[in-house]
Amino acid sequence: MSIASSSLSPHVDTASPIGVPGLAALVALVxxxxxxxxTYGAAHGALFLIGGALGITLYHAAFGFTSAWRVFIAEGRGRGLRVQMILLALTVVLFFPFLASGTLFGNEVRGFVSPAGTGVIIGAFMFGIGMQLGGGCASGTLFTAGGGNARMLVTLFFFIVGSLLATIHFEWWTSLPSLPPTTLVSLGPVPGILLSLAIFGAIAALTVAVEKKRHGGLEKPEAAPREGFARYLRGPWPLVAGAIALAVLNFATLALAGRPWGITSAFALWGAKGAQLIGIEPAFWGYWQAPANAKALSESVFADVTSVMDFGLIAGAMLAAALAGRFAPNFRIPLRSVLAAVVGGLLLGYGARIAYGCNIGAYFSGIASGSLHGYIWAVAAFAGNVLGVKLRPWFFMERATVRRIDG
Incomplete structure (x- = not known):
């Protein structure tokens, strides 16, 4: 029996017009x-547009952190993980020189460098489980929801709820034992880059060894249904092209916002704004008394850079789905899948907040900033994904073969 679900159409319409959803997304972006x-300045508007470009990139490249980790855990196929190492390598090379100097194009910049301790380990482990049950990570939830996946709207709603709940206990989590903020950038740009590249290379080599042992060789990418300009307009993009675009767009975010790309702090803000609408006042909670958070809570969500980029990402993914001829929401989801979305969303939201970020803020941007907490996050989240993969059959009745293109 099923009630509400949503999925992207598995078929590509090579001649599909942009349609009403695509036109609405394009108008929203412009x-x-x-x-x-x-209202807020040229940089603010540009960051909204960068969010749109991120949504297009994630959708057209089907760049799923969740699916890449699941396929490696369940099948021993490591192509997705190797592309993630390319993504991290490119971003580290772009970021480290400017993070070391503290300026980029004359503007002050900083990385995402946070304490590495108990909250990061437990939060990332929770997030990892949530990735597999919710069906996506932070970026995956946004781009698949924007692309027409109605089930991911359930995940997103409870992602927001979980984020808000974590702000109630945030001070307690930060009081637990932790290492001080530490970054490889402190070694100097060149040594930090070389050490980072060595780590990424070792991980890529491990995935190659595992894949060859299990399958006798490396997986070859499937032939694309389109070539030339049409492929880049309507998708699907090569994974490496997606990685290059994400690295460049994160660098553009660093230049305009003064810090890297993040996603989930906005979810906590949206939850707090929603709580205020129903008579709950989170302003008295310790998390919201920090100056930056208090300022965000007192202002419009459109003044918040992270929120603006998230809105842009959703619109960009909707436009990409329309261009691909895949925007076809389907509101029939098995009950177990709905339950998985609820549980997964709560774990994603709560875990991301106490771990100082998600797969973007902690893993991608954290490691791109050389932060120790980003590496610890990755290890703990991977362990959570292992457990999450084992739990998935209880909710999804999966076959042995893992479906690849999702959040």
Whole structure:
């Protein structure tokens, strides 16, 4: 029996018009960029547009952190993980020189460098389980929801709820034992880059060894249904092209926002705004008394850079889905899948907040900043994914073969 579900159409319509959803997304991106630029400044509008570009990239490249980890755990196929190492390598090379100097194009910049301790380990482990039950990570939840996956709207809602709940206990988690903020950038740009590349190379080599042992050789990418300009307009993109685009767009975010790309702090803010609407006042909670958080809570969500980029990402993914001819929401989801979305969303939200970030803020941008907490996050989240993969059959009745293109 099923009630509500949603999925992207598995078929690609090579001649599909942009349609009403695509036109609405395009108008939102153009109008939003102009309105935000006029109200909050040109950089703010540009960051909304960068969010749109991130959504297009994630959707067209089917760049799923969750699916890449699941396929490696369940099948021993490591192509997705190797592309993630390329992504991290490119971003480290772009970031480290400017993080070391503290300026980029004359503007002050900083990385995402946080304490590494109990909260990071437990939060990332929770997040890892949530990735597999919720069906996506933070970026995956946004781009698949924007692309027409109705089930991911359930995950997103409870992601927001979990984020808000974590702000109630945030001070307690930060009081637990932890190492001080530590970054490889402190070694110097060149030594830090070389050490980072050695780590990424070792991980890539491990995936090659595992894949060859289990399958006798490396997986070859499937032939694309389109070539040339049409492929980049309507997708699907090569995974490596997606990695290059994500690295460049994160660098653009660093240049304009003064810090790397993040996603989930906005979810906590949206949850707090929603709580205020129903008579709950989170402003008295310790998390919301920190100056930056208090300021965000007192202002419009459109003043918050992370929120603006998240909105842009959703619109960009919707446009990409329309261009691909895949925007086809289906509101029939098995009950177990709905339950998995609820549990997964709560774990994702709570875990991300106490771990100082998600697969983007802690893993991608954290490691790109050389932060020790990013590496610890990755190990703990991978362990959570292992457990999450084992739990998935209880909710999804999966076959042995893992479906690859998802969040």
């Amino acid at each position: 109008a939003g960029t102009v309105a935000l630029g006029y």
